[in-house]
Amino acid sequence: MKLIVFSDTHLGRKNFKVAERENDFFSSFSKVIDYAIESCADAVLHAGDLFDSAKPNINVMIFAIDELKRLKEKNIPFFAISGSHDIGSKDTFLNVLDSIGLCKNLANKRYYEVADESIIMKGEEFKELFVCGIPGKNDIIFELECFKPKIPDKSFSVFLFHHVIDEINPIFSSIKKSMLPKGFDLYVSGHWHERFETMIEDKKLIYPGSTENCDLNEMKSAIKGFFEYDTDKKKAKFIELKIRKSFIHEIDCTGMTPDEITEKMTELLKPSNKEMIFFMLHGRMKSGLKSEINRQKINETAMKNNYLLSKVYLSQLQDAFSEQVVAGKKSIDEIESEFFMAKGFNKEQARLAIKMIGLASMNNDSFIEVAEAELKKEGWLG
Ligand SMILES: [Mn+2]
Known part of the structure; x- marks a missing residue:
């Protein structure tokens, strides 16, 4: 049979x-x-x-x-x-x-x-x-x-x-x-x-x-x-099975400016045949904030080049050091961590909670999916 x-x-x-x-x-x-x-x-x-x-x-x-x-x-x-x-x-x-x-x-x-x-x-x-x-x-x-x-x-x-x-x-x-x-x-x-x-x-x-x-x-x-x-x-x-292709680019943005990062992603957007493309950015930028990365330009270029969709993930990317931090004041991560510890979280839970805040602040419509994937990777979800 x-x-x-x-x-x-x-x-x-x-x-x-x-x-x-x-x-x-x-x-x-x-x-x-x-x-x-x-x-x-x-x-x-x-x-x-x-x-x-x-x-x-x-x-x-x-x-x-x-x-x-x-x-x-x-x-x-x-x-x-x-x-x-x-x-x-x-x-x-x-x-x-x-x-x-x-x-x-x-x-x-x-x-x-x-x-x-x-x-x-x-x-x-x-x-x-x-x-x-x-x-x-x-x-x-x-x-x-x-x-x-x-x-x-x-x-x-x-x-x-x-x-x-x-x-x-x-x-x-x-x-x-x-x-x-x-x-x-x-x-x-x-x-x-x-x-x-x-x-x-x-x-x-x-x-x-x-x-x-x-x-x-x-x-x-x-x-x-x-x-x-x-x-x-x-x-x-x-x-x-032949399925729709997807490309995942992990980019280390250490020492780059928001404009250079935008440019690098634009270069990677070669003409497509309805594929999906994902940019996972990480590292600490040389200057500026991650919000200065031109995601609209990436989206428009992707659509022009016939991609089904493009996504830029910024959760692992860090803004350039601000003067405050350099001057010895507390970083946002430290403040958040103290907040969670005060609420009774242990160190590991606080770290995870901060990570989730990072993902949520991307204001991305696939937050739940990304958060689930992160939790899975960390062994919190089966
Ligand atoms: Mn299943």
């Missing part, structure tokens, strides 16, 4: 509030569906975060319905689990898709049966395939050892989950690889947005990763795609 395996499609996500970005996420999804149909796949598997939210906007719902209908017309079943993004506090739109027969949500409670001390996982059978899974909730891990999969004889069995294992990243992991139920032929997980492959005993565990860049951090590595899995050869082939 041929299985198409993907994950973290985050339909409905529109990063940087640009309409085209929503279409980029749609486009990646459609390409996977096209591939499944053209390659005559037997089944399509999705490991969570199909949508960016549990209640997507109507245009997003219509898009998903239309795409899944294409699979249905070819009799290709679509198996999924809800991920951390599409679970919601009460219910998930995945259950609507399930109810109208376009998807099997294996995280739906009808697939579990409580029996004595254990929970039987019933899953779904299709031809010789057996698929079951758990929703991408962290509290489910406490019940994990109670789960008893009911794997039919002579089937090719797949376990879907949506958790980061310790082997990928001990800080961001919510599950130990050793906790996963044994006896499956293939393990597929989402939540980690980069492609990752490992083994569980002699069986493969694959993370296809996200199909588009969900944030600025992801754009740094930016290889996106999905897996084609051959159950006879037990081979997983990664197929790369």
Whole structure:
């Protein structure tokens, strides 16, 4: 059998509030569906975060319905689990898709049966395939050892989950690889947005990763795609998706003036084909304030040169030393730090709070995204 395996499609996500970005996420999804149909796949598997939210906007719902209908017309079943993004506090739109027969949500409670001390996982059978899974909730891990999969004889069995294992990243992991139920032929997980492959005993565990860049951090590595899995050869082939390009320029502005910095960025704005460009500025300027950097000129040049969007990040950049500081008076950082310590913050929390103020004062509409990325980088957010 041929299985198409993907994950973290985050339909409905529109990063940087640009309409085209929503279409980029749609486009990646459609390409996977096209591939499944053209390659005559037997089944399509999705490991969570199909949508960016549990209640997507109507245009997003219509898009998903239309795409899944294409699979249905070819009799290709679509198996999924809800991920951390599409679970919601009460219910998930995945259950609507399930109810109208376009998807099997294996995280739906009808697939579990409580029996004595254990929970039987019933899953779904299709031809010789057996698929079951758990929703991408962290509290489910406490019940994990109670789960008893009911794997039919002579089937090719797949376990879907949506958790980061310790082997990928001990800080961001919510599950130990050793906790996963044994006896499956293939393990597929989402939540980690980069492609990752490992083994569980002699069986493969694959993370296809996200199909588009969900944030600025992801754009740094930016290889996106999905897996084609051959159950006879037990081979997983990664197929790369062509996505919109982005350029990230980290510029050390130490010893530069605001005009020189503006000029340097302008030079980097070569004619584009609707790419995205980001300038991350750092260091201490020779003179002037960061507000003197001409961001309007950068924006206008970027638009003239056909970029989809351009962003200048100043949070790591420092104004030139003011005379006050040189004269031995307190810097703004010191004053802020004292303020937070007086409020009962420890040194580390105060440092982080000051960093957040720096980000917020950029008055940037992607503040939340940037702040989240920073907190993640610092290990405060999973
Ligand atoms: Mn995700």
